[in-house]
Amino acid sequence: MKELHKILNEITQLTTDIETNYPELYRSLDENPMTLPITKHPHMDKLVMKEYLDSLKELLESYVEE
Numbered sequence: 001m002k003e004l005h006k007i008l009n010e011i012t013q014l015t016t017d018i019e020t021n022y023p024e025l026y027r028s029l030d031e032n033p034m035t036l037p038i039t040k041h042p043h044m045d046k047l048v049m050k051e052y053l054d055s056l057k058e059l060l061e062s063y064v065e066e
Helices: 002-021 023-029 046-065
Strands: none
Touching (some): 023 046
């Protein structure tokens, strides 16, 4: 459970950083296909949240490189 809490904190910190420093990228987060669940009641576990965190990191890294 602590690991999930840590992942959630990282997601919060990263999205706050993106919102503050990259507002143009932040606006597109809602449209990112990685954030859209396919099912009505998606299963959200540690693995899913870690994959989401990794996708945010990759998105930011790619954006900064461009």
